[in-house]
Amino acid sequence: AKQEGRNRYRFFSQSIESDARARHLLESHMRSALESGVFEVFYQLRFDVSRQQSCGMEALIRWRRADGELVSPADFIPLAEETGLIVPIGKQVLHQACHDAKLLLDQGKRLCVGVNISVVQFREESFLDMIKEVLNDTGLPAELLELEITEGVLARDMDQTRALLDELKHMGVRIAIDDFGTGYSSLSYLKRLPIDVLKIDQSFVRDMLTDRSDAAIIEAIVRMGQALHLELVAEGVECSEQSQQLLALGCELMQGYLYCRPMPFEQLRKSLDLLPAL
Ligand code: C2E
Ligand code: CA
Ligand code: CA
Ligand code: CA
Numbered sequence: 001a002k003q004e005g006r007n008r009y010r011f012f013s014q015s016i017e018s019d020a021r022a023r024h025l026l027e028s029h030m031r032s033a034l035e036s037g038v039f040e041v042f043y044q045l046r047f048d049v050s051r052q053q054s055c056g057m058e059a060l061i062r063w064r065r066a067d068g069e070l071v072s073p074a075d076f077i078p079l080a081e082e083t084g085l086i087v088p089i090g091k092q093v094l095h096q097a098c099h100d101a102k103l104l105l106d107q108g109k110r111l112c113v114g115v116n117i118s119v120v121q122f123r124e125e126s127f128l129d130m131i132k133e134v135l136n137d138t139g140l141p142a143e144l145l146e147l148e149i150t151e152g153v154l155a156r157d158m159d160q161t162r163a164l165l166d167e168l169k170h171m172g173v174r175i176a177i178d179d180f181g182t183g184y185s186s187l188s189y190l191k192r193l194p195i196d197v198l199k200i201d202q203s204f205v206r207d208m209l210t211d212r213s214d215a216a217i218i219e220a221i222v223r224m225g226q227a228l229h230l231e232l233v234a235e236g237v238e239c240s241e242q243s244q245q246l247l248a249l250g251c252e253l254m255q256g257y258l259y260c261r262p263m264p265f266e267q268l269r270k271s272l273d274l275l276p277a278l
Contacts, residue, residue, distance in 0.1 A: 023079060030076060030085050039063055039089060041096045042262040045271075046114070046233060049243060050252040054272070056112040056146070058255065059097035060262045061089070081120045090121045091130055098138040098145060100265050105144065109272055114146040114176060119153045128167055135171075142172035146197065149175065151183025154193070162193055169194035176233070181221055190228055198225050200251065202236025209241055215249075222250045 033039055039061055046056040063071040080086040094115050101113040121127060135142055147168065154161055154177075165175055176197035181204060189195075200221055207214045218234070225232040234246050237256030246254060263271070 026076065026079055027083050027085070030080060030083075030089070033063055034085065034088055034092070037092075039092060040264065041093055041100070042264055043100070043113075043268045044255055044262040045260040045268070046253060046255045047259045048252055049247055049254050054111065054260075055253060056114060057101075057268070058114040058148070058262075059093055059100075059116070061093050061116075062262075077118070081118050084120065086118045086120050087124055090118060091134070094131070095134050095138065098134050098140040101144055102138050102140040104269070104272070105140070110144070111272075112144045112146050112174065113140075114148050116148045116178065117153075119150070122149060122153050122164070123156075128164065131168070131173065132171070135173075143174070146174040146176050148178040148199065150178050151180070151185045154189050155183075155185050158189070158192070165193050165195075179235075181217060187224075190224075190230075195230060197231040197233060199233045199235050199255075202256075205234050205236045205242055205246070205256070206238075208245060215245070218246070218251070219249050226250060 040063075042060045042062050043057045044060060045054045046058065047053070048055040061073050061077075063073075063076060065071060077086065080089055097113045097115050101111060104111050121130075124130070131145075131147075135145065168175060174196045175194060176199055177195055178199050179201040180198040182201045198221060200218055204214045204218050204221075208218055209215075222232055231253060232251045233253040233255060234242075234251050235255050237243050237246065237254045237258050239258060242256075243254060243258060246252075260271075
């Protein structure tokens with residue numbers, strides 16, 4: 001047993017070492033990706049299904065490696081957050097997203113752009129100035145920017161969070177709660193913070209047709225959202241049955257593969273030309 005224990009120890013220490021090496025490699029690749037500007041921003045349209053028109057888009061980061069392969073954000077955002085690299089990376093995404101939304105606006109297409117904000121960015125002292133600087137540099141009206149934050153952001157220091165969100169609201173920036181329903185925070189923040197949108201997490205949508213509890217949770221979120229005058233967006237809508245049931249529950253705004261896959265800006269621009277005027 002002793003021998004086994006020692007082997008196990010060796011096994012763990014080796015895997016931690018190679019893990020550390022892999023992380024180090026990923027980190028240095030991220031750094032050069034940032035410097036050489038190879039992070040791309042894809043966009044996924046959001047639809048108002050009852051009005052049959054697009055009502056916004058979400059910016060999603062993509063990392064195209066030298067071999068052309070795309071790395072999923074799930075595979076590098078966590079390390080980018082740990083190392084702090086998410087701060088410059090997130091600013092790059094925000095800048096690109098605001099720039100692209102302004103370009104659409106100048107062509108008569110008024111689409112609000114949602115940008116994912118990591119808790120690490122949000123906690124930066126310079127966060128607010130960064131947002132102002134990017135809006136100023138790109139000329140995008142603040143009303144067309146929506147920051148997507150998760151409940152995790154709200155978990156810490158309510159006074160500071162409220163001051164920040166109030167200031168953003170004052171500027172005209174919209175605030176969405178991403179992955180709503182999966183956090184552990186109390187719901188009381190909904191009445192104390194200037195929230196505009198709840199994005200119903202895709203895990204509920206995925207199983208809503210087969211799992212009654214998921215459908216019940218969605219229904220409860222929709223009722224609460226309506227009572228609090230919040231916009232509701234269902235994420236991860238993949239089939240028309242889900243879309244129909246969501247509509248029946250009172251959720252009219254949807255995002256998902258059924259309507260639009262995340263795509264490069266040029267492709268989005270072309271597909272917008274084919275849609276009815278906004
Ligand atoms: P998220 O913010 O919840 O974004 C939604 C994710 O669901 C995206 O994955 C999107 O491509 C995917 N999705 C959209 N429609 C469907 C659908 O119908 N079915 C399914 N199964 N998935 C769908 P993606 O682009 O891989 O991003 C994953 C996560 O990475 C995001 O989740 C977000 O948390 C994070 N992320 C992406 N871009 C950024 C960014 O610029 N900054 C930060 N901080 N995080 C980002
Ligand atoms: Ca999001
Ligand atoms: Ca989400
Ligand atoms: Ca998510």
